[in-house]
Amino acid sequence: MRLMLNRYFFIALASATPLTAWSSSFNVNIDTTSLAGTKATLAFDFIDGDGVANNTAQISGFLTDGSFDRGLASSFGDVSGLLDTSVTLGDSRGFNEFLQPLTLGGILHFQLQISDLFDANALTPDAFRFYLLDELASSPLFSTTDPTDSAALFSMGLTGDGKGLSVFSSTNPSAVWNVEATSHGIPVPGTLPLILTGVGSLALGRNKRLLACNQQASL
Template identity: 30%
Template structure:
C-alpha cells in the first residue's frame, strides 16, 4: 500500500511539472496604460506590427481594452475586435490596427506575443496621432515599442510620463502555488498521523 501511495505521489508531481512547463513557455503578458488626460479632442491610436521578410512566424495578441474608443480599421494580417481581442500576424509586411480614440482619459490594453525562435525580429509599435495624422501626440514617435528578438525575448521601451508597461502575472501561477501548498500541508498531516 505504501509503495502505491509513493508511486501515485510521484506521478502527480511529474504531471504537475509537465503541465506547468507549457504555460511557462508562452511568454509574459504586458498591460499597457496610456495617459491622455492632458489632451483633448479625437486621436488615432496606431498599432503597427512590422518585420522583415526574413522574420520568423510571430503573432501579437491584444486584449482587455478599456478607454473611450471609437471606430477601428484592420489592415494586413489583422483580425478580431475589441471585445474578443485583436490578433496581429506577420504573414504580410504591413499589419496594422488603427483605433480612433477620444482623448482626455486613460487607455489600457494587454499584449501577449507568440513568436518563433528563428529568423529576424519583429516590432509592435503603438503611436498616438492627432485626428488627421499630422502630429504625434504624447511623444515624438511610438508611445510604446515591443521588439521581438529571437533568442533574446521581448525588449520593451515606453515614453516616460505618458505610458506605463507592467507584466501581468499569470492567473494559473497563483492556483498552482495554492495547490502545491495544499499538497504540502496534506503530506505533512499524513506523516503526523502515522
C-alpha cells in the first residue's frame, strides 16, 4: 500500500511540475560604425518575473574594435564575471544588471547562452534585455522599436517555449545590428526529472532488497 502511494505521489509531482527546460545560444553582432568614437555603456539586464530563481544568462566571447577598461565595469544583483572572460547573470533577485563603459568602434560581438524555464503558475516570465546607453548609463544612445519604449536592442521573454530573441530596429539610422541564432530551442533535462530518476532508482533498489528479504524469510 505504501509503495502504491509513493508511486501516485511521484506521478502527481511530475505532472504538476515542468519536466524540461530550453537552452538557446546566439551570436550577437552589432554594427556601430556610425557611432565610432562615441563613449557609451553596454547594459545587460536580467529580470526575475516569475519569482523563482531558475534561469541564467551567460555572455562570453566578447570582441570589439573599440576600447574598454574592465575595471570600470559595475553590476547589481545576481551577477558574476567580467566581459573579457565571461559574465553570468542569474535571477535570484528581482533586477540584475551588468554595465560596461566603453568607447565604441565599428563592431560589437558576443555570444549569449540562455536558459528558458517558466513557472506555469507565474503571471510574468523572466526576461533578458540588452541596451546601448550613454556614457553615464542614464539614457539610451538612440530610440528603437522596442514596444516597452525602453529602447532595448533586443530582448527575450523566458516563457518556457524556446521561441528565442525579439530583435528591434533603430528609429533612426545611427546604428545597425543583427542577431544570428547558432542553436535555438534545444530541450535539456529539467531538475525534477533528474531528481525523480534518482529517487526512482533508490526506490527500485529498496523494492528489490525487500523482495529478496521476503524470499529469504520464506525459505
